[in-house]
Structures are given as C-alpha cells and as structure tokens.
Amino acid sequence: MYDSMAGITVIELAGSQAAAFAGKLLADVGATVVRFGISDPDPYLDARKLVSTSPVTDLLAGAEVLLTDLDDEGLTNHGVTLDGLRHDHPALVVTALSPLGRTGHRASWNADEIAMQAMSGLMHVTGYPDREPLAAPYGLGALQLGISGAGATCAAVFRARRSGIGAMVEISGAEVLASYVRIYGAVGEYYGIELNRAGHRAPGSGGRYPFGIFPCKDGHVALIARTAAEWDRFVAMMGSPEWASLPRYTDARAMAMDYPDEVDGLVVPWLQRHTRNELLELAQQHKVPMAPVRRVDELTDDIQMQYRNFFETTTLADGTPATVPGRPWVESM
Known part of the structure; x- marks a missing residue:
C-alpha cells in the first residue's frame, strides 16, 4: 500500500521534467496529482495523474499543494504569482523548482539542464582532463531536483497538517547538485587532491587506490577499495601476484595520486580475463567492494x-x- 500522501491534492504546473517527476513521485505515494495541460500524457511521468484544463485559480480551491517549475512569467500567464498565492492561500504548500533559484543575481537567467550541472561544479570533475567537461545524461539535474522537490513537499504537507499553515518550498537544481559534489571537496581537502577531471577514476582516485570504473572481459566494473584491508583482499582475489608485494604497490595514497595509470596497467589485464559476473562472484567471496556496470538493456x-x-x-x-x-x-x- 502506497498511501502516505492519500487525501492530498496537488496541482502540477510543469514546464520541464523537474516538476513532472516530482509530481510522479507524489502520485506514487497516494497523492491526487492534477496535471494542467493539453499535451499527451507521458507514459512514465504522468501514469497516475489526472489532467485538467480548468483555470488554475479554480483548481486551487480544492488543493493542498501547488507544484511548479514555471518562471514568474509562466505563472502570471496562469493568473497567479508566488506572493499572491501565499497571501490568498495561506494554508497552501507552494513548491517552486528552478535551475538556479528564484532569488539572486542569476535568478532571471534562461538556464537549463546543462546550466544546472555546470553551475553546480559537477561538470568540472566529469570527463577527461584533456577534453571538454561532460554533462551527466538523461536529465540527471532535473530528476534530482524533482526528487528533492517531492521530498520537501511531503515534509511541508505533514507540517501543514499539524499547524494549518502552508509553506513556500523553493529549491534550486544547481544547489541540489552542488550538495552532491561537496563530498569531493571534503575528500580533496583531506587528501590534498586537486579537483580536476580524471577520466574513469575519481579525482586523485579519492586519495586511495583504487576508486574508479575499470574494463573487464565483457564490459566494466566499479571498484572502490579504499582501506588497506580491502586492498589486501583484492590482491588475494587476483591470486596474490608477485608485484603486489613490492613496497611501491602497498602505498595506497601514492598509487592513487602519483602513478595510478601504472597500477592500472597491472590490474586491468587480470580484470580483462574475467566477466562481470565472474568478478562479482569473486568479489563477494573475498569481500571486495566491486560491482558490475550494467547496461540499460540488462x-x-x-x-x-x-x-x-x-x-x-x-x-x-x-x-x-x-x-x-x-x-x-x-x-x-
């Protein structure tokens, strides 16, 4: 039973995936989500939503939440403003999602998915150092903004149920993504890592080798063995090759920071003799943090x-x- 938001009516004014995905998640937990619009429903995002073309001002009469990612001009076209909503509907939860935030010097920028990822710092550490920054695919920023929007909306609704007072929930996609990038800042500060793009590995291998995506016989695996015990178990998993006993290959920080490509040259040939499933079975036996990189069709x-x-x-x-x-x-x- 998925009904924690049962009895709550949400009016969705979506111009992008962000509000549409937030609305989907709220519908998934029992909210009655009314999507405004005349476009055909998306088979994934709109599967559990109602649709209406009635004036938004009429729909608000029976709603507890207005969920939107429209800018001020888009809201005005529907006959509402954020300030007006707070004044006319004090018990209403208004969730306003945007790429860069609705206040500040850049609030009026015509920003999009790429802008969210670029302004967050995410693209600075994604890709290869001698190539252009890469954006994560599939609208990652909009979807993460939608997840944050849905969660914050639920919290605001539960508070409104107790207090009878609504809320303005305002979330910036760039700030959501920047909160994810923060871990690189913390690790970089601790290990003295310069945060630059490092291709298939985390910047500076996260200060401890290995930390990255590695090729194998039928694809790739993710391998993050950051402690001395994990590295020792990985060495045992490889059959304890003679090179691994040399002092040069027992210093996890030096392997990560100074010569990771050299160590890759020793590790990857062994990985490429095994399939992802074979490596997963071995990793489970040896308690090594490794996982297969699945293709979407798998x-x-x-x-x-x-x-x-x-x-x-x-x-x-x-x-x-x-x-x-x-x-x-x-x-x-």
Whole structure:
C-alpha cells in the first residue's frame, strides 16, 4: 500500500521534467496529482495523474499543494504569482523548482539542464582532463531536483497538517547538485587532491587506490577499495601476484595520486580475463567492494530488481506495452 500522501491534492504546473517527476513521485505515494495541460500524457511521468484544463485559480480551491517549475512569467500567464498565492492561500504548500533559484543575481537567467550541472561544479570533475567537461545524461539535474522537490513537499504537507499553515518550498537544481559534489571537496581537502577531471577514476582516485570504473572481459566494473584491508583482499582475489608485494604497490595514497595509470596497467589485464559476473562472484567471496556496470538493456533481468518488483508495465499512446522504472522504495507499515 502506497498511501502516505492519500487525501492530498496537488496541482502540477510543469514546464520541464523537474516538476513532472516530482509530481510522479507524489502520485506514487497516494497523492491526487492534477496535471494542467493539453499535451499527451507521458507514459512514465504522468501514469497516475489526472489532467485538467480548468483555470488554475479554480483548481486551487480544492488543493493542498501547488507544484511548479514555471518562471514568474509562466505563472502570471496562469493568473497567479508566488506572493499572491501565499497571501490568498495561506494554508497552501507552494513548491517552486528552478535551475538556479528564484532569488539572486542569476535568478532571471534562461538556464537549463546543462546550466544546472555546470553551475553546480559537477561538470568540472566529469570527463577527461584533456577534453571538454561532460554533462551527466538523461536529465540527471532535473530528476534530482524533482526528487528533492517531492521530498520537501511531503515534509511541508505533514507540517501543514499539524499547524494549518502552508509553506513556500523553493529549491534550486544547481544547489541540489552542488550538495552532491561537496563530498569531493571534503575528500580533496583531506587528501590534498586537486579537483580536476580524471577520466574513469575519481579525482586523485579519492586519495586511495583504487576508486574508479575499470574494463573487464565483457564490459566494466566499479571498484572502490579504499582501506588497506580491502586492498589486501583484492590482491588475494587476483591470486596474490608477485608485484603486489613490492613496497611501491602497498602505498595506497601514492598509487592513487602519483602513478595510478601504472597500477592500472597491472590490474586491468587480470580484470580483462574475467566477466562481470565472474568478478562479482569473486568479489563477494573475498569481500571486495566491486560491482558490475550494467547496461540499460540488462536492468529488467537483474535478479535484485526483479525480486523487489521495481519495474512496471505501462501502455504507450499507440497501445504498445512498455516496461518502465517503478517506485524507488518499498512502503510498509
């Protein structure tokens, strides 16, 4: 049963994936989400939503939440303003999502997904040092902004239920992503790492080798063995090669900071003799933090996701069934 937001009506004014995804997550936990618009519903984002073309001012009469990522001009076109909403509907929770925030010198910038990722610092550490910065794909910024928006909306609704007073929830996508990048700042400060793009590994390998994505026989694996004990177990997993006993390859910080490519040259040939599943089995036996990098087309066959019934089936506009991601949680009493 997914009903923690049952009885709550949310009016969604979405211009991007951010508010649409937040609305989806709220609908997933029982809220009645009314999407304003005349466009065809998205089979994933809008699966559990109602749709209306009634004036927004009329819809607000029976709502507890207004969820939007429209700018001030877009809201005015619907006959509402943020200040007016707070004045006319004091019990209403208003969740306003934007790429860079609604206040400050850059609030009026025509920003988008790339701007969110660039301004957050995320792109500074993504990619190879001799190439252009890379943006994470699939609208990562908008989706993370939507997740934060949905969670903050739930918290504001629960408070409003107790106090009878609404709230203005205002979230910047760049700030959401910057909060994720913060861990690099902390690690960089501790280990003295210059935070630059480092290709398939974290900047400076996170101060301890190994910390990155490595090729294997049928794809790639993620390997983050940061402690001395984890490195020793990984060495044992490789069959304790003779080179691993040399002092040069027992200094995790030096391997990370000074000559990681050299160590890659010793580790990768062994990895490339094994498939991802073989490496996963070995890693479980030796208690090594390693995981296969799954392709998107492999996810529906993943036994863990199947066990948790993560994927759902929906119907596209032409009647074709499609498998889509479901709720990223299990709600129980």
